[in-house]
Amino acid sequence: MEKYAVFVPRLVTKRENFAPGHRACIGCGEALAVRLACKALGQNVIIANATGCMEIVSSPLPYTSWRVPWIHTLFENTAAVASGIEAGLKILMKKGRIAQQEIKVVAMAGDGGTSDIGLQALSGALERGHNFLYICFDNEAYMNTGIQRSSATPYGASTTTTPAGKVSIGQVTWKKNMPAIVAAHDIPYVATACPSYPFDLMAKVGKGAATPGPAYVHILSPCPTGWRYAPDLTIRLGRLAVETGIFPLYEVDNGTYRLNFDFPKLRPVTDYMKLQGRFRHLSEGVIGEIQQRVNKEYAKLKEKAA
Amino acid sequence: MTKRVGIEVSLAVAEAAKLANVDVVAAYPITPQTHIVEHLAELVADGELDAQYIPVESEHSAMSACLGASAAGARTFTATAGQGLELMHEVLYVASSMRLPVVMVVANRALSAPLSVWGDHSDVMAVRDTGWIQLFVENGQEVVDNMLCAFRIGEDPRVLLPVMIHLDGFYLSHMIEPVVFPAQSQVDKFIPPYQHPMPLHPDRPVTMGAFAPPIIYSETKKAQEVNLEAAKEVILQCWAEFGKTFHRYYYPVERYRSEDAKVLLLTMGSFSETAMTAVDKMKEEGRAVGLIRLRLWRPFPFEEIRQAVRSAEVLIVVDRALSFGGPGGPVCSEVRSALYGQDRKPKVIGFVGGLGGRDITPAGFEEIVNRGIEISQKGSDKEFEIYGVRE
Numbered sequence: 001m002e003k004y005a006v007f008v009p010r011l012v013t014k015r016e017n018f019a020p021g022h023r024a025c026i027g028c029g030e031a032l033a034v035r036l037a038c039k040a041l042g043q044n045v046i047i048a049n050a051t052g053c054m055e056i057v058s059s060p061l062p063y064t065s066w067r068v069p070w071i072h073t074l075f076e077n078t079a080a081v082a083s084g085i086e087a088g089l090k091i092l093m094k095k096g097r098i099a100q101q102e103i104k105v106v107a108m109a110g111d112g113g114t115s116d117i118g119l120q121a122l123s124g125a126l127e128r129g130h131n132f133l134y135i136c137f138d139n140e141a142y143m144n145t146g147i148q149r150s151s152a153t154p155y156g157a158s159t160t161t162t163p164a165g166k167v168s169i170g171q172v173t174w175k176k177n178m179p180a181i182v183a184a185h186d187i188p189y190v191a192t193a194c195p196s197y198p199f200d201l202m203a204k205v206g207k208g209a210a211t212p213g214p215a216y217v218h219i220l221s222p223c224p225t226g227w228r229y230a231p232d233l234t235i236r237l238g239r240l241a242v243e244t245g246i247f248p249l250y251e252v253d254n255g256t257y258r259l260n261f262d263f264p265k266l267r268p269v270t271d272y273m274k275l276q277g278r279f280r281h282l283s284e285g286v287i288g289e290i291q292q293r294v295n296k297e298y299a300k301l302k303e304k305a306a
Numbered sequence: 307m308t309k310r311v312g313i314e315v316s317l318a319v320a321e322a323a324k325l326a327n328v329d330v331v332a333a334y335p336i337t338p339q340t341h342i343v344e345h346l347a348e349l350v351a352d353g354e355l356d357a358q359y360i361p362v363e364s365e366h367s368a369m370s371a372c373l374g375a376s377a378a379g380a381r382t383f384t385a386t387a388g389q390g391l392e393l394m395h396e397v398l399y400v401a402s403s404m405r406l407p408v409v410m411v412v413a414n415r416a417l418s419a420p421l422s423v424w425g426d427h428s429d430v431m432a433v434r435d436t437g438w439i440q441l442f443v444e445n446g447q448e449v450v451d452n453m454l455c456a457f458r459i460g461e462d463p464r465v466l467l468p469v470m471i472h473l474d475g476f477y478l479s480h481m482i483e484p485v486v487f488p489a490q491s492q493v494d495k496f497i498p499p500y501q502h503p504m505p506l507h508p509d510r511p512v513t514m515g516a517f518a519p520p521i522i523y524s525e526t527k528k529a530q531e532v533n534l535e536a537a538k539e540v541i542l543q544c545w546a547e548f549g550k551t552f553h554r555y556y557y558p559v560e561r562y563r564s565e566d567a568k569v570l571l572l573t574m575g576s577f578s579e580t581a582m583t584a585v586d587k588m589k590e591e592g593r594a595v596g597l598i599r600l601r602l603w604r605p606f607p608f609e610e611i612r613q614a615v616r617s618a619e620v621l622i623v624v625d626r627a628l629s630f631g632g633p634g635g636p637v638c639s640e641v642r643s644a645l646y647g648q649d650r651k652p653k654v655i656g657f658v659g660g661l662g663g664r665d666i667t668p669a670g671f672e673e674i675v676n677r678g679i680e681i682s683q684k685g686s687d688k689e690f691e692i693y694g695v696r697e
Contacts, residue, residue: 046506048374059516061526069506071377072515073400077370080362084332084374084382085506087358091329092380095356097499103508121370124363 027231029222050109079125111152139223196238228277316341322453329380332371338475365390369397379505388415402437407460424663425475446483558607567596584671622678634690659693
């Protein structure tokens with residue numbers, strides 16, 4: 001441990017651009033992901049944040065957790081706001097009204113703000129080729145408003161708008177494949193990440209920020225409140241999501257797929273699901289269905305990365 | 307340096323944006339505003355305007371991109387109409403509440419359904435309470451002049467508010483009008499460079515758009531209201547300064563042959579010029595009729611309205627929008643409320659007309675005046691009447 005304490009600070013900045021003291025739940029995977037992302041981004045950034053958990057926990061007027069320039073306006077328009085900032089900086093630098101320097105514009109939003117209500121604005125901004133990084137912090141439901149389903153909620157999960165009941169298994173649709181949708185825009189860099197793999201996460205955010213043109217990082221952010229698990233299991237659940245193949249960590253670098261963590265044998269999905277209240281009601285049959293789907297999707301991804 | 311040219315008003319808007327040297331344009335096409343963003347795109351493509359042109363995928367994103375650009379410190383312009391303005395709706399409140407001085411031209415258009423691309427003020431009235439400075443123009447020259455004023459007013463550090471310029475779709479946007487463009491050097495002197503006091507920049511990190519718990523929300527709204535009211539002084543100063551420089555004068559409420567008029571018409575937008583023709587004819591016939599034109603819609607010029615109508619007996623307000631199930635036209639409703647507490651005030655008679663591009667001719671205004679006088683004498687069981695509607 002002592003050796004580790006000497007070693008780690010050389011790899012990661014001690015500076016916290018996302019300051020402690022915010023109001024996230026205990027064990028929040030998203031707050032951890034934001035903190036790590038901010039370490040990777042450094043100070044020459046401007047962040048545009050969508051409405052959602054991170055906006056609410058970090059900015060109750062007159063307090064703020066943001067030590068970098070940060071703007072929140074609305075829910076569905078973050079990518080468009082980022083477009084405007086990027087265009088503004090570009091022309092102001094060209095006209096010499098502000099000094100020439102690298103300032104990365106970063107849009108941050110949750111899964112609802114990305115794959116549902118903000119999808120159009122995101123698609124537009126990607127297609128127009130703005131030089132910005134978009135980070136989706138995916139906790140697989142509208143957690144800020146109280147665990148309502150989104151298109152990123154996994155099959156079989158019980159949420160407040162897809163409750164498991166006598167005649168329902170909960171969510172009956174499969175999780176929308178947001179990274180694939182983004183990759184279909186042929187942007188230079190797409191990646192998935194998880195705060196349980198902090199160095200991988202920071203490397204990907206750093207790479208996304210250094211990419212000229214649009215880049216996208218999709219971060220699975222375990223949520224003890226919404227997934228109904230004990231707060232000390234956040235890191236373990238992130239790892240299990242990856243080790244079961246439910247949330248593989250990969251990159252699409254100028255069209256080339258690379259699987260960052262491959263496993264000779266995936267763990268069964270039950271290892272991941274049994275720890276979470278949202279899946280507790282599922283029958284073996286449904287879990288079997290999910291296992292089959294994960295196997296199929298993972299195989300497809302491996303083929304792309306081959 | 308300055309010359310008088312014939313130009314389509316939409317193109318003149320774009321030329322004025324060029325004179326104002328805008329930095330960022332976020333644009334989405336919608337009839338009848340399309341020629342504005344098309345011409346801006348041409349100006350950028352030809353290198354005549356050095357700006358970032360963001361061809362966004364919706365009006366919601368157009369206004370959102372404007373927020374970002376303005377917050378970064380760029381002079382920002384967009385234009386829209388009708389449904390586009392409605393799609394922007396929630397973003398409009400953010401622009402004013404976050405003190406981002408975006409300038410927008412709205413080519414006023416009716417709202418669906420049924421679909422109508424033609425002009426009326428339904429779109430304006432739906433965004434009445436968004437906290438923007440809003441003014442109406444009647445012809446091409448007024449558009450160009452007020453475009454220049456809009457940047458100067460909105461970006462004034464005492465104001466820092468977005469400005470909406472309303473021009474009637476087709477009736478004005480597609481007309482070819484004589485316009486005098488001021489020289490670039492004059493414009494450069496008239497509009498100082500935009501300097502947001504706290505732009506988004508890593509050198510000085512700011513948090514913009516924090517959320518407000520109940521303990522502070524009311525205070526933020528009070529501050530915003532005080533700010534918008536105080537903007538009126540700056541608007542008056544700007545128009546005065548504009549008049550001194552360019553010899554064209556603008557006022558919140560403008561009178562046309564209203565001295566000694568017992569009956570006054572009140573209109574807003576390009577209708578006013580038609581109403582003037584009607585007033586001229588009635589004056590020739592020896593009738594004591596005059597016209598009041600409302601230019602500044604927000605902040606609402608209460609005192610100026612009271613002064614302008616105080617010696618009249620009948621005030622006939624013609625709205626181009628309908629407040630369903632309500633008191634009739636929104637303008638009439640506000641004028642009534644401005645006059646309610648006055649000891650001396652005219653009878654206020656409300657008409658709604660010209661919906662969805664329906665014309666009101668000079669003869670039509672004469673009919674409205676006659677009917678208005680009749681109602682003022684005999685009374686009516688209706689709150690308002692719709693002019694020229696088939697029943």
